[in-house]
Amino acid sequence: MSLVLDGLAVGHRRGRRARPVLDGLSAHAGRGELTVLIGPNGSGKSTLLRTLAGLLPPLRGAALLDGADLLGLAPAQRARQVGVVLTDRPDGGLLTGRDVVALGRHPHTGASGVLRAEDHACIEEAIDAVGAGALAGRRLQELSDGERQRLLVARALAQRPSLLLLDEPSAFLDVSARVALLGLLRRLSREQDLCVLLSTHDLELALRLADRAWLLDGDGGFVADAPDVLAAGGAIGRAFDTEELAFDPGAGVFTLRET
Template structure:
């Protein structure tokens, strides 16, 4: 078996001696970003608390840098591992600098007096999270986004080999989420700091992580590369979604498709159909889409939202039977929306569909 940098071996975690999640076997290489995803209450925080020694392990073992976690003294561990927790902090009369400076704790002397070098490291950590401007402001008077960055700076200031973050992006708006994750990625790739965190946003998790851990029920549901994990069916099973979708190719989340008998046909290509699909979805009007090449961007969304999609193989002329299928659908509809499409030598049948719609008097331009 390969020796990993951070390894959970037959780990059981839980509260008061009662295991909540069992048989966790995860190996992490140095400098990797590993993200825990899973429904609320699945026990992501419990795992994180256990590997940071806030909770006693119930069974199994955690090895970190070739040493068992339980063999570390609190002090030795604090030089190697830093945390960013979900709990809200309300420290009294502390500036952001002061909060960050607490990261120097393991390195200062008996009374915790900061040396000029320590102060320089505090400034540097603030710059690393682009928070140098708010250093002397009261920690309680800054925004959630700033607060989260300051707490990350605190963790960086501790100069750890590994940072563990519990839902660092909750409370943040999109911009601050992206900023925070970009900082984490830089840290991991440039300084080789290992990052273990939990995230709610599966789309972001997919984009930032080297490895994904899916936590569900009393076990690890799946563990592996994001590409393996993010299959549509897997995510539906993990979150028990039966309405709505997650599209793993783009990492986008879709509301459920419209229901009922489709009465509208949308003709489009190269993305022109997307706004039309969304409009129909919001009105909950079921629709069919066609004729789309399976490499068309419209196809990716139509697949999720349309009641039926008439497709053709990429770069092939539209076959007569495909056209016939589309025409059959068109005849059942009372509305044909032309969202605009380019025509060339191989998709002439699209124009025939437009003609058929005009003859039936149900044609409209989007």
């Protein structure tokens, strides 16, 4: 089972007027796989993710999650099936790491908000899954960006979602933390049979770790395939090459053009 886009258009509405950013999107992202959403700045990555997360209304078309209408889910249903990690850097106040992860269980607690034994078990499992046991008792404001991101991923996992959406999760991390986070998400997709879709500017790393890539070219174009297929076919180069840099599909890296 998977996430399927069928003729999806995303963008913005003002009154009755719609301004599409992307149109006619058709692709799939499978369970047990890491799918990366890549493209130049301003190509529509965040708009697409926010639409799938229910934060923006779709303009037309469909998105199906395990065969059900993702875009038509009621907010309470969506909160149980879709975990979301955005680029924002939360303050957290006096919340501990465990408190943050516990927020992921509230879609399942009902109006009372009372955590039951099974909720506490899900919280501890999510903390263990991301290797954040040593962070659980510390306040969020005391943690590094990489440590916070681990806990935010754990919060999303505590929801027990089918789909995990992440918008630039490594934006504020150093190189080693970026590698660790993307490796973690790849492992979790397999261990928990999750459909993981994330946007990233870490192009070379993403192409090495991802099972599938959705590529936006910055001009409204969209293509989805295995990373090596996109690289070999020239789609990566056409989207990202500049006068100074060129993507080498054989090595999977950008190289300086000779002058």
